[in-house]
Amino acid sequence: MTADRTFDALIVGAGMVGAAAACLLARCGFSVAILEAHEPQAFDSAAAVGLRVSAFSPGAQAILTEAGAWRQIEAQRHCPYRRMHVEDRDESVVIAFSAPEFGLERLGTIIENPLVQWSLWQTLQAMGGVEIICPDQLETLEYVDSEPVVRLVSGRSIQCRLLVGADGANSQVRKMLGIDQDHWExxxxxxxxxxxxxxxxxxxxxxxxxxxxxxxxxxxxxxxxSMVWSRPEAEAQRLLELDDDIFCAELEQAAGGTIEPWPGPIRACGPRAAFPLTMRLSHYYAASRAVLIGDAAHVVHPLAGQGVNLGLLDAAGLAEVLLAARSDQADISSEKTLRKFERWRRSEAEVMARGIHHLRGLFMPETLAPLRRLGLGLVARSWIAKEAFIKRAAGQNSNAPALARGVALTDLLR
Ligand SMILES: Cc1cc2nc3c(=O)[nH]c(=O)nc-3n(C[C@H](O)[C@H](O)[C@H](O)COP(=O)(O)OP(=O)(O)OC[C@H]3O[C@@H](n4cnc5c(N)ncnc54)[C@H](O)[C@@H]3O)c2cc1C
Incomplete structure (x- = not known):
């Protein structure tokens, strides 16, 4: 198969993670194409707040700043938060965090996912060095002269030095590369x-x-x-079907009688939707001149609000590894380069994903209540434990990509 065009990187999927990776790689001077099946809708700030909302960590904010999209996001609907309360079901243990305690301006920012995707998309459209291929989809993957060549549904074919799978939890790129996953429903x-x-x-x-x-x-x-309430499947279905006032009454009962800062009682709720909760961990993040990032590589339970944050850290980590390879005059998609990315990001994502998985397990059965109280009580009293937790959740622990820790891309390019 002969390709119509050749790029340094072809990114499949322009969700929040793929679009951020495209912005960063283009800003590093790589030639980039990004393939997306569905063109995102323009964000309408006059419309009601949408249901897909995420908590973006300070590290994610720093990455979105370097991607060139943060100013546009900040000019629209967003909500910084400086305090966090985590409590056991009977309020026997309350862990409270506040940003200034840890030298942070904020713990995170709540933003609608479509605003982030739209801002990144507009940034991509305004920058040179990126070809946006949309709407189109992946059809086949072959290798020509050891480089990936992708044929699209439209009939076009694209050759690249590096194929980046950012195509979400059901990643076609991952399947084409033959990478298996551990999967928990x-x-x-x-x-x-x-x-x-x-x-x-x-x-x-x-x-x-x-x-x-x-x-x-x-x-x-x-x-x-913005509420996220994890319930067993049948129970979730029942809650979805309730009239609004009955749903609010049940929610009030679950949330009510709470600690002091809770602003209840609940007055009203908007439309409801439900998403299945899974954990998926890909066995490899790198294979012959290809890598996986974001949900294509790992899906985590949303209880710690880390899914897209981990994906943005992957995007920043990939940019840094490719920059380092280029400055060493090495091949940007050699096995050595890609294994470096994989070792780094896979170990970080696994620590987070398995930590969340075990935390969730600890909170489920009543029989573990004494252990849970002991563990939470220790964290509540230990500043060191809280600091380690906050640094990782903020995406700014010592192993996080430099871009997440506030280093400017221009400094990495020097
Ligand atoms: C209830 C809930 C709450 C959550 N809350 C948080 C939170 O507070 N904080 C947080 O960090 N995370 C949160 N998450 C997780 C977060 O939503 C995901 O991690 C994130 O959306 C993944 O982004 P992505 O870009 O990797 O994948 P996706 O958003 O799935 O994007 C993949 C893109 O690839 C495109 N695509 C797919 N296949 C192809 C193909 N073959 N060809 C071309 N294009 C293709 C798709 O159209 C899509 O645009 C939550 C998740 C849930 C379910």
């Missing part, structure tokens, strides 16, 4: 909705671990809260 769904409480949410991210799964409320700019 939690038998739970995350119900999401926007909740209005009696008083505005004072900018606190709040999480309660309950029997059946955690319940989280994330603050939104207008004083409402």
């Amino acid at each position: 939690y038998g739970q769904q995350g119900i999401v909705s926007v909740i209005e409480t009696d008083r505005p949410n004072p900018g606190i991210a709040w999480q309660r671990f309950m029997e059946g799964g955690p319940l989280a409320f994330l603050p939104l700019q207008d004083g409402t809260s």
Whole structure:
């Protein structure tokens, strides 16, 4: 097969992670093509807050800044939060964090996913060195002169030095590369909705671990809260079908009687949707001149709000590894270069994913209540444990990519 065009990198998937990777690699001076099946809709800030919302860590914010999209995001709907409360179901243990305690300006920012994707998309459209191929899809993958050549549904074919799979949890790139995954179905769904409480949410991210799964409320700019409530599948289905006022009453009962900063009682809820909760860990992140990033490589339970944050760290890590290879005049897609990326990012993602998995397990059965109270009580009293937790959740631990720790891309390019 002869290719129509050749690029340094072809990124499959322009979700938040793929689009951020494309911006970073193009800013590093690599020639980039990005393939996306569906063109994102323009973000409409006059519309009601959407259901897909994420907590972006300070590390993710730093990466989005270097990708060139943060200013545009910040000019629209977003909500920084500086305090976090985590509590056991009977409030026997409460862990409270605040950003200034750890020298942070904020613990994170709540943003609608479509705003982040749209801002990155617009950044890509405005920059040189990137070809956006949309709408189109992957059809076949072959190797010509040891380089990946991808044929698209449209009939075009693209050759690249490096193929990047950023095509989400059901990654076709991963399947084409023959990379297997460990896969856990939690038998739970995350119900999401926007909740209005009696008083505005004072900018606190709040999480309660309950029997059946955690319940989280994330603050939104207008004083409402974005809710994620993990429930067993049948129970989630029942909750989805309830009338709004009955749902709010059940939610109030689950969240109610809470600690002081909770702004309840609950007044109203918006539309509801549910997402299946899984953990998936790919056995490899790199294979013959190809890598996986974001949900294509790992899917984690949303209780710690880390999925897209891990993906953005992958994007930044990939840019740094490729830059280092280029400055050493090495091949950017050699096995040595890609294994370096894989060792780094896979070990980091596994620590986070398995940590969240075990935390979730600890909170499920009532029989583990004494162990849970002991563990949470120790964390609540230990500043060192809290600091280690916050640094990792902030995406700014010592092993995080330099871009996440606030180093400018221009400094890496020197
Ligand atoms: C209820 C819930 C709450 C969450 N909350 C948080 C949170 O607070 N914080 C957080 O960090 N994470 C959170 N997450 C996780 C987060 O939403 C995901 O990790 C993130 O959206 C993954 O982004 P991605 O770009 O890797 O993949 P995706 O968003 O899945 O993007 C993949 C893209 O690839 C395209 N694509 C797929 N196949 C092809 C193909 N063959 N050809 C061309 N294009 C293709 C798709 O159209 C899509 O645009 C949450 C998840 C859930 C379910």
